[in-house]
Amino acid sequence: MPAWLPEALIFFSLVFLLLQESFAGERGVTPLLAWGAQALALFCLPFLPGEASLLGGSFLLHPQALLFKAIFLLSALVCTLYAVERPNPDREGRIRGEFLMTLQASLLGAMVLVSAGDLITLLIGLELATLPAVALSAWARRNPQSGEGGLKYVLLAALSSALLLFGFALLIGLSGSLALEAPARPLPLQGLVLALLLAGAGFKLSLPPFHLWAADVYQGAPTPVAIWLSTASKAAGLAFLFQLLQGPLAGALPDMLPLLALLAVLAMSLGNLVAVLQQNLKRFMAYSSISQAGYLLLGLLDGWSDAGLAAMLYYMLVYVIGNLVVFGVILERERDCGATEIEDFRGLIRLRPGLATAMLLGLLSLAGIPPLAGFTGKWFLFAQAAAGGWYWVVLLAAVNSTISLYYYLRIVRQMFIEVDGDLPVRGDGGTRAGRIIAAGTVAICLAGILPWLYEGMRGML
Amino acid sequence: MRPSDPFFYLFALLALGLARACVCSQHLLRATLYLAGVLFCGAAFYVILDAEFLAGIQLLVYIGGISVLLIFAIMLTRGPDLLKDRPSPLRRNLALALSLSFMGLCSFLVLRTDWPAALPAEPHENPVRDMGVRLLNPGEGGLLLPFEVISVLLLCVAIAAIYLARPGSGEERPLS
């Protein structure tokens, strides 16, 4: 199978969605065009060549890119299915082709980003992944919060793009090459270049101090978009960081370790401490995702190793599935009672036992409770940091995990313990979203017990 | 001193003054015009650096396109004098300190750095043509992929912007 097949599928689905939206009029688009292409592309991934180089090295395919593409396609598929599922006639009407098309564009950008073989492709891929996501976050035009979130996102995205472009300009100008590889001799201004590039990656990963957009954007954005931002968009940030660390920053990693450790601890602690105070579940998930980004960085602390890479990719996958489950439940609740406050989840076990159980397992996995997948993932990450000798970081990460358990359990308490009195609206279950949530929950449970997933990833790299 | 140096300093001073005026103006429309002036100084820098193509793009896209878009966007709002909010002295001083320290850091780094020889080995005879060849070259060292991806990016941004900016009619409803 040709190496460019998944990208081509997504691209043509984007074009056809746009044409259909233009010409079909009131009938609207066929959502199958969007999720069918994503599912097909996901299905193609195992049959692609393990190594390929197209267009003179602009487009590279390697196992790491394949794994990232699987994560992107999985979350895009679930986002699309959630978005088209059970449209509520009062608030949503038909699904718009522009929405699906913009999501496809963001997906395409992320896929180009992981396969980029030179700096320009990398940058354009990152922009294509980010800008449509910005537009998507402002998509609910009648919701002022969505507009506010979109505005904040676009301003900070522009700022981070500016810093990143400055960094790229210095890098290209000083090394005189577009190649995605370590410069032959140390560059002048290496520190500045490094700081600027790290700022760009930190923005995508929502690492403090570049996290300020996250809470408002997650809360204001339509929930399927919040899912996209918290899963694929974050994975794209990680992929971008990997591309930099394997490319222009390859030699600089040992010097960066203290900074990365500091960023990781900052992200974990800040995300956790602020998450405790939240009343809105989408805001809560924003801070939770900030702290999760902090755990992710632990995998880098032993320097660059295949084991660390596999641990980070594994955790990313586990985090993505956990988020897809939790956000799926949030989405269902939002459709039932129109709000996403933590209060709205009170007594969920009596109203919708299936949803409540899925939410419980998803949250516990995010908190890292054995034997769920989140625990295994954190275990590998902590092991990497310990292998690098960063015991104080591991200690703080463990403390933070304990704190996080407290606030994840706050929601569990609402769902399972406070079941007396007037309960919120029950609502009726959607079929497809329910199945996705169930599948994700099973995956969380199995991935934690079956060791071959991590071993398989490690073997691939 | 090269003959172009006085022009550089002239435009640099002009750009600084206009940038300050743009940031400090209480009037959005005037701020936009000052911004266009800053962008024009950018075009002048490109000319001084012998990058005429970039100067043309700066004039065509930034001054001709983006400034016009900004002016329309301002005209869409209720009034161009909405900028009544005066930042508190604390915020002003904080912003000033932050900008000055960033400037100081950058100047320090730039002055301290031992710059490599800036000139390429062989000067391009026709840089725009070489750029075109490179952009469209599908082989080694070519940039065909990013070039085509740019068109997808432009397309998607245009569609999303049209969707978001179009005055809402009855038939469309926002997603959740």
Next chain:
Amino acid sequence: MNYLIVFLELLLSMALVVGALAFSRLLAPRPAVQTESRPYECGAELVGNARVRFHAGYYLVALLFLVFDVEAAFLYPWAMAQAQVGLVGLIEIVVFISILLLALVYAWKKRVLEWL
């Protein structure tokens, strides 16, 4: 310094505008009545401020203009390199333009271009 002429012309045009305004300020009589200082509108009363709210249609047209403006900027290097890139380059640029044309098709069908 090929651009010295351009610079001089810039100065000249600026001097012309500034000079004209300055001279009219110096030479024009100061009106005693306030109505006389208003812009001339055929003797009619002023309708209102010039800064009215625009229709959103203007913004959308400006947006489309910007997209095709950027496209034009990319077409120029191709035009210069035509002899070198040949048919392959032509196909590549046609792909580039066709993708962007979809934006025009969309705007057309969604009646963005219809005026009010």
